Amino acid sequence: MPPSGAAARADAAGAGARHLRLVPAPRLRVVDVALFYGERSGGIRTYLEAKRAWAAATGAYEHHVVTPHDVPSLRVATPNGYRVPVGVGALRARLRELAPDVVLLHDPFWGPQRVIRTAHELGAHVVAVHHGSVALTAASVPVPGALVRPALRRWLRGAYAEIDSVMSAVPTYRDAGRRADLRLRFGLDPAFRPRAEVERRDHVLYAGRLALEKGVLELVDAVARTPYPLRVVGTGPLREAVAARARARGVRVTFAPYVTDRDALAREYAAARVVCMPGAHETFGLAGFEAAACGARVVCCTTAPSARVVADLGHTFGPGDGPGLARALTAAWGTAPDHAAAGRMLAEHSWPAALRAELADLRARLAA
Numbered sequence: 001m002p003p004s005g006a007a008a009r010a011d012a013a014g015a016g017a018r019h020l021r022l023v024p025a026p027r028l029r030v031v032d033v034a035l036f037y038g039e040r041s042g043g044i045r046t047y048l049e050a051k052r053a054w055a056a057a058t059g060a061y062e063h064h065v066v067t068p069h070d071v072p073s074l075r076v077a078t079p080n081g082y083r084v085p086v087g088v089g090a091l092r093a094r095l096r097e098l099a100p101d102v103v104l105l106h107d108p109f110w111g112p113q114r115v116i117r118t119a120h121e122l123g124a125h126v127v128a129v130h131h132g133s134v135a136l137t138a139a140s141v142p143v144p145g146a147l148v149r150p151a152l153r154r155w156l157r158g159a160y161a162e163i164d165s166v167m168s169a170v171p172t173y174r175d176a177g178r179r180a181d182l183r184l185r186f187g188l189d190p191a192f193r194p195r196a197e198v199e200r201r202d203h204v205l206y207a208g209r210l211a212l213e214k215g216v217l218e219l220v221d222a223v224a225r226t227p228y229p230l231r232v233v234g235t236g237p238l239r240e241a242v243a244a245r246a247r248a249r250g251v252r253v254t255f256a257p258y259v260t261d262r263d264a265l266a267r268e269y270a271a272a273r274v275v276c277m278p279g280a281h282e283t284f285g286l287a288g289f290e291a292a293a294c295g296a297r298v299v300c301c302t303t304a305p306s307a308r309v310v311a312d313l314g315h316t317f318g319p320g321d322g323p324g325l326a327r328a329l330t331a332a333w334g335t336a337p338d339h340a341a342a343g344r345m346l347a348e349h350s351w352p353a354a355l356r357a358e359l360a361d362l363r364a365r366l367a368a
Helices: 006-014 017-021 043-058 087-096 112-121 136-140 145-160 216-223 239-249 262-271 286-293 305-312 321-332 339-348 352-368
Strands: 029-033 062-066 074-075 083-085 101-105 125-130 163-168 204-207 230-233 254-258 274-277 298-301 314-317
Touching: 017 083, 029 043, 029 087, 043 062, 043 352, 062 087, 087 112, 101 274, 112 125, 112 145, 112 305, 125 352, 136 145, 145 274, 204 216, 204 262, 204 286, 216 230, 216 239, 239 254, 262 286, 274 286, 274 321, 286 298, 286 305, 298 305, 298 321, 305 339, 314 321
Parallel strands: 029 062, 029 101, 101 125, 125 163, 204 230, 204 274, 230 254, 274 298, 298 314
Antiparallel strands: 074 083
């Protein structure tokens, strides 16, 4: 592979310069490419906004984000505000204009082979950021998983064939045919802090997208095994299905719109008796992470990576275990908040710390 853009610029500065121990490392030009990015998208948008703000504040590297909103695209009729790009040519042209040292691809569906080839022609190191999984994608469509999973796995392995590095918070070998080289890290916005002043009310809270893969219908079934009411904050294609399931199961449910303001969302978390993240296929589980930092008692599936970070602030259940989910809700309901532990978690998991570690990892990969 040709030398990276950073290496080429260093060579141009003079061959002797690279032998001087005090010459600073060249400033990297980093481009994040994200297809699933909308006004109301979740973890990817949160990560990219935090990264953009940190790069601007520190000057640690030159940072750019390219999404379908930045190229010719068509709006999709979903509550998330997603757009579908018209081909891949504009994205490749944008990469040529930016001449990046590192390209991070946040999905394998936006013409990956051609984009990777273009990035390599520019001397860039290409990282596949593994946010999803075959199981998660299969769970999001109303088609039997046995029909979908083999095709998705073939596509993913083809998309990753020429990738230089894989970044992930979950194991990737089964889906991608290769293990992650880099750890995908998440941080906490300062708004998500212990809120002892917020009155803790008597409801189970779900905050997020209403979709099949999020496990919201299973949550309704589990809440039906308890005497608790359910509060749903968010939008999505399953809104009416959730309401109908709640009526059929005798669950008291209230709906509130998607919350964009982080301080308001933190208060929603802190006001709940329990915050539940019922999905069995979370690739991190940012909602549970944020809620625990606000002092809420959290329930999440054992398969969510954030379950390990939340630790004693959370209660878990196994994937597909509806009675276990109901038992976890009951256990969390009767447990008092631990604001001291929530404060310690916030201190240990800031976005600046996560992004500094990510930058160190990228530099190490480029130097290898």
